[in-house]
Every structure is written in structure tokens, then in C-alpha cells.
Amino acid sequence: MNRDGARKSIWQEEIKKFSLEPALEKHYDVAIVGAGITGISAAIRLQKEGQKCIVLEAANIGFGTTGGTTAHLNDFFDTTYAQAIKDFGLNNAKLLKYVGIEAKNIIRNNIREFNIDCDFESKTAYLFALDEKQEKQLEDIVKGASQVGHQMTFTNEIPFPFSFKKAAVIPNQGQFHPIKYIRSLAKAFISMGGMLVEDCVCEGHDEQEKSVILESSKGNVSASHVIYATHIPPGVSILHLMNAPYRSYAIAFSLKGDHYSKDLGYDLTDPYHYYRIQEVNGENLLIAGGEDHKTGHTEDTGECFSKLENYVREHFEVDTAVYSWSSQYYEPTDGLPYIGVLPGCKNIYTATGFRGNGMIFGTIASQILGDLILTGSSKYKELFDPGRIKPMAGFTNFVKEQASVVLDFVKDKLFIEKINSLTELTEGEAKVVRYEGESYAVYKDSGGKIHLVKSTCPHMKCEVRWNSAEISWDCPCHGSRFNVNGKMLTGPTVKDLHRIEL
Ligand SMILES: Cc1cc2nc3c(=O)[nH]c(=O)nc-3n(C[C@H](O)[C@H](O)[C@H](O)COP(=O)(O)OP(=O)(O)OC[C@H]3O[C@@H](n4cnc5c(N)ncnc54)[C@H](O)[C@@H]3O)c2cc1C
Incomplete structure (x- = not known):
């Protein structure tokens, strides 16, 4: 499965792993977390400008929503210009107009420069x-x-x-094949010396005076700047309350x-x-x-x-x-995306809250974040500033998710019998049940095998719910998603659900 759901999207034939095994170096100018349209567009922009970049991706490129989009390229948005005028004023709404125009130009220029065949x-x-x-x-x-x-x-x-x-x-609107586009950009990025690491979950960060240490499942990476291009920033952030x-x-x-x-x-x-x-x-x-x-x-x-x-x-x-x-x-509370410095940080950036326009906002994020990193300013800085909402105490630190042990072996026959009797599942069915004060998410697959995980999302302790269409456990609070064995599919969690092997 190369996408964060069990169903096959129209783009899926093109979603493949690069399967590179790069050796991590000591320090990078920019570490980009997430290889969807936002991450790959930022990576190519910054590598082209002479920055030494690394992309860390939890699964493979296009695993997230870029692999499940419909890829219209519009310069009118889900937040209409009428709404933007009302909420942000005429001048800001006029500025918003240039986002679509400039993002489409970036896409066209990339297609031309790297000779990309992506059905544009x-x-x-x-x-x-x-x-x-x-x-x-x-x-x-x-x-x-x-x-x-x-x-x-x-x-x-x-x-x-x-x-x-x-x-x-x-x-003057447009469409393209999003995976053909980002795959070709990723190839160009790698051929320019950029580093792409797949199956690498970024689990936390430690921002220091001059650099950021990223803790990942493949080891620590140090970088002068970090971009969370993860669609929603991972860990615990004020932005989870605003999207x-x-x-x-x-x-x-x-x-x-x-x-x-x-x-x-x-x-x-x-x-x-x-x-x-x-x-x-x-x-x-x-x-x-x-x-x-x-x-x-x-x-x-x-x-x-x-x-x-x-x-x-x-x-x-x-x-x-x-x-x-x-x-x-992700639906932002005030209708516009958050692109810029992560609230409470100095050299850590994010891009989220794109509504249904992330092909355009993910692309313009490469320009905005690139400009902020290279020059400290962007004409869109104030309009999309994630700091337009005030961080609350305790929300600026990255992840403190508790579920460090993710696999238990249960040999207690009584427990297994009880779970079976509580659920009485037919094949393909799933349920959340409570037993002795604990809550469990249970799924019986088409071969009759039971998959059992604790149902508490490690992100902020909400209870997951069953998504029968994509065979996943989805958190109704902040959107973290897991497969039937508890493996993280979608952030903001960086941990799996606690799995119980029967
Ligand atoms: C059904 C649908 C249709 C849409 N149609 C359109 C459209 O027509 N036009 C349009 O402009 N927009 C559309 N959108 C929106 C658009 O597709 C998204 O906004 C966009 O794809 C987001 O791209 P992204 O790169 O920011 O995130 P993603 O594509 O989700 O990429 C994020 C990546 O980060 C990785 N990741 C997450 N957490 C971690 C971690 N801790 N460590 C390492 N990696 C991590 C994920 O595995 C993933 O690959 C649509 C959205 C949906 C749901």
C-alpha cells in the first residue's frame, strides 16, 4: 500500500518507492519533513538555490493527500474572494489573487525546466x-x-x-497528474544532490540556538532550518486547534x-x-x-x-x-492557510490549512518558505502567518506522545475469549469495545483473523473511530489515522496505536 488508505486512487500506478538507502550526513541547510507536493516543491526550490537539503518521508512520495487529490489547478479558492474581502480586507484579497497566478507559473516553469510529462x-x-x-x-x-x-x-x-x-x-485554469509531476521533481532534486529518505518518521525536534535536531526513526538529523510539509504539523501544536x-x-x-x-x-x-x-x-x-x-x-x-x-x-x-x-x-478556522514559522519556533516552518486547494497552496508554500529561509521576508508573510493566532502556553513544544511500547503479546486465553464474545464480528467488520477499564479497537479481516489495538490515539488521547471505506482507524479530534495493526497512516500523530498480538 503506497497511499494512506486501502482504496486505490486514480494516480496510484505511479506512486512507487524510490528505495534509496542514503547515508545521513551530519548537518543540512534545510530538512524537509513530508514528500507530498508541498515538501517536494520546497525541496527543489531550495536545492536549486544552493541549499543542501534532505527530505524525510514517513512512507513514500505521494503517500499522503497528494496521492488522493483530484489535482485541479485553480486560481479561485474554496475561500472565495468575496469572503476574503469580508474577513481580510480588499488589499489582502487582491494579494490572494496572485497566489493562484504565481503558483501556476511555478508549476509551468518546473514542467518546462525539468521537461516533465505530467498531463498538464x-x-x-x-x-x-x-x-x-x-x-x-x-x-x-x-x-x-x-x-x-x-x-x-x-x-x-x-x-x-x-x-x-x-x-x-x-x-485559464488547469489540471495535471500530481504524482507524475512530483516524482519527476523528486528525481530532479536527487540528481542535483538532494537527499530523499523514505520510511522515515520524524518523531520530534529540539530547536537550539543555531540549529534544529530532528529525531527520526532512522536517526537524528541536524539542520539550520526545518520545514514541516506534513499537511498538518506533527506532534502537539496550537495549529491542531485551528485546523x-x-x-x-x-x-x-x-x-x-x-x-x-x-x-x-x-x-x-x-x-x-x-x-x-x-x-x-x-x-x-x-x-x-x-x-x-x-x-x-x-x-x-x-x-x-x-x-x-x-x-x-x-x-x-x-x-x-x-x-x-x-x-x-484541513479546514482552517479563518479560511486561509497557515504558511510560515511554526508558532513558538524560530527556524521551523509549516504549511497547512489548504482546504481543497493544496496543489496551489502547497506550490506557493515553496516560494513563501523558500523566501523566508533565504531572505527573511515574503510578500505573503503576514497574510498566511501561522502566528496570526496566538500560541497558548504549553502548545509550542513538539510531541510528548506517550505510547512508546507499541506491541504487546497477550497470552491470556480468557482475555481473547472475552474480546471475541464482546465483538462477535463478521469478516470485514470492526468495533470499539471496553473491557476491564480499557478500550480496544478490533477488526476481523476477510480471512477471519482478528487485529487488535488499543483505541486511544497517542496524539491527544481521543478515541479512534472505524473508517470502513479505507479500512483504517481515524481520530475524530485531529485527524490522525492508523491501519488495522495500529501503524500510523496520517499525522499529526508520530506514534502508532498500541498493538496487541493475539
Ligand atoms: C479528495 C481531495 C481532492 C482534492 N482536490 C484538490 C484539487 O483538485 N486541487 C487542489 O489544489 N487541491 C486539492 N485537494 C487538496 C490537496 O490535495 C492537498 O492540500 C495537498 O495534496 C496537500 O499536499 P501536502 O504535500 O501538503 O500534504 P501530503 O500530500 O499529505 O503530504 C504529506 C506527507 O508527509 C508525510 N508525513 C506526515 N507526517 C510525517 C512525519 N511525522 N514524518 C515524516 N513524514 C511525515 C506523509 O506520509 C505524506 O507523504 C484535494 C484534497 C482531497 C482530500
């Missing part, structure tokens, strides 16, 4: 309102866009099979004929649905996405796929659902 295409996007409430919303969106000078105009026609109340067209984890669902369908628009489409339902075409192995597939919910807050995650599939089939003539997958994103 320029696209026209359509936003459409399906009822009166959405119509009003769309009017606000278009008005906000015009106030910041972003090109978005009303149109009477859309190339998608929906009867709509009102629609807007936005030129809520959400799951989003996507299905790629094979098509019946060739009468499908190749543009990008979005409705304005809450959560919204979106559509685009992607060619895979010579065949065009329709990607549709939506049905988002807070992580760990939906009883039956499998139902989200059924709802999405039924909705798509009501409107589009599609054939088979070839790929279906879900993935995680």
Missing part, C-alpha cells in the same frame, strides 16, 4: 448554481472576483448536464462515448461536487468528487461512495466506477 493542460472552469440559494452565492462570488480583478463572468451555457439557475465561467480534518470522496468512471466536456465543473452545494476528465492508460475517465465530512464523524464511510456514485449516475451517462478513493484535507 490549461482548462476553462464553470461554477454553476443549482437553486436560488446557490444563485445568490454565485452572485457574491462573481462580485468578489470582480472587486479583486479576477476574471470570472456570467454565462448562459455550461458544458455539463445540469439544469442550472446561474453559471459563471473562469478561463479541522475532513475526508473527501472521489470516483473515476469509465465513459460511454465521447460526448463529455473536458472542462472543469463545480456546483455550489455544501459540500460541493466537482468534475473533470483524466486520461489513464489511453482511456478518458470522468473524475467526480464530493460528499465531504469531518474525519471520524460519519458512521458509514462506504455510504459516502454510494451517495456520490448515485448522484453522478443521475446526471452523467457513465459506465464503470474504475477507481474510488477518499482522502483528507
